[in-house]
Amino acid sequence: MISVKNATKSFVLHNQGGAVIPVMGNGNLTVNAGECVGLTGASGAGKSTLMRMIYGNYLTQSGEVRVGGLNVAQAEPREILQMRKHTLGYVSQFLRVVPRVPTLNVVAEPLLQLGTPRDQALKRASELLSVLRIPERLWDLSPLTFSGGEQQRVNIARGFAYDYPALLLDEPTASLDGRNRETVLGLIETAKERGTAIVGIFHDESARKQVCTREIDVIEFAPKAAA
Numbered sequence: 001m002i003s004v005k006n007a008t009k010s011f012v013l014h015n016q017g018g019a020v021i022p023v024m025g026n027g028n029l030t031v032n033a034g035e036c037v038g039l040t041g042a043s044g045a046g047k048s049t050l051m052r053m054i055y056g057n058y059l060t061q062s063g064e065v066r067v068g069g070l071n072v073a074q075a076e077p078r079e080i081l082q083m084r085k086h087t088l089g090y091v092s093q094f095l096r097v098v099p100r101v102p103t104l105n106v107v108a109e110p111l112l113q114l115g116t117p118r119d120q121a122l123k124r125a126s127e128l129l130s131v132l133r134i135p136e137r138l139w140d141l142s143p144l145t146f147s148g149g150e151q152q153r154v155n156i157a158r159g160f161a162y163d164y165p166a167l168l169l170d171e172p173t174a175s176l177d178g179r180n181r182e183t184v185l186g187l188i189e190t191a192k193e194r195g196t197a198i199v200g201i202f203h204d205e206s207a208r209k210q211v212c213t214r215e216i217d218v219i220e221f222a223p224k225a226a227a
């Protein structure tokens with residue numbers, strides 16, 4: 001479902017004399033349906049960079065990054081937008097939303113964009129918000145003023161509203177208490193059972209051991225000089 005082959009990535013800092021920061025020299029990764037691969041490696045090793053290359057936020061310099069049938073490394077922006085709508089979900093670490101949109105709509109939005117009838121989309125959104133213990137009195141408010149853990153749960157609810165065939169999870173349990181952490185790990189297990197291909201970053205080692213079918217240290221992908 002997700003495959004990365006011989007991928008390379010450097011950053012060029014144009015505002016700092018064109019300094020070049022090589023981050024990836026040879027990225028190789030295959031994630032099949034129903035697998036959850038945990039990315040590990042020291043801070044700054046390139047875990048988030050690889051996730052962003054897969055999502056098409058960061059350009060891959062050479063090599064291949066495939067999601068379903070699409071080579072993201074070579075894709076047109078409109079193809080990447082289609083992939084994000086239909087194939088690949090992304091639960092980032094922090095919630096980014098349009099101000100004043102109620103939480104229920106924020107969560108239902110991926111389903112509404114796919115043409116799901118409004119009542120069905122809102123029903124699914126309310127189920128997820130209940131499961132993730134967001135009090136109903138907050139559903140009509142924008143999540144922008146919510147606590148860190150509440151925002152993270154809204155983000156997770158939105159990421160799981162539609163059953164994407166593939167999913168990227170960046171620290172999905174970072175700000176959560178024990179019960180909510182277990183709930184999120186349960187959602188990940190259910191997605192795996194359904195056949196979702198998942199790539200995740202979990203600094204919480206026991207969460208990683210619980211849900212990941214495999215771990216890969218991104219140091220393996222480092223440019224030669226940095227390895």
Ligand SMILES: Nc1ncnc2c1ncn2[C@@H]1O[C@H](COP(=O)(O)OP(=O)(O)OP(=O)(O)O)[C@@H](O)[C@H]1O
Binds near residue numbers: 021042044049
């Ligand atoms: N947009 C960017 N511009 C320039 N350099 C970047 C950019 N994004 C990442 N980097 C650099 O790439 C390297 C890898 O960063 P990345 O965030 O992928 O690491 P990470 O393994 O996810 O770290 P952490 O565990 O601390 O989140 C770092 O040296 C970082 O400074």
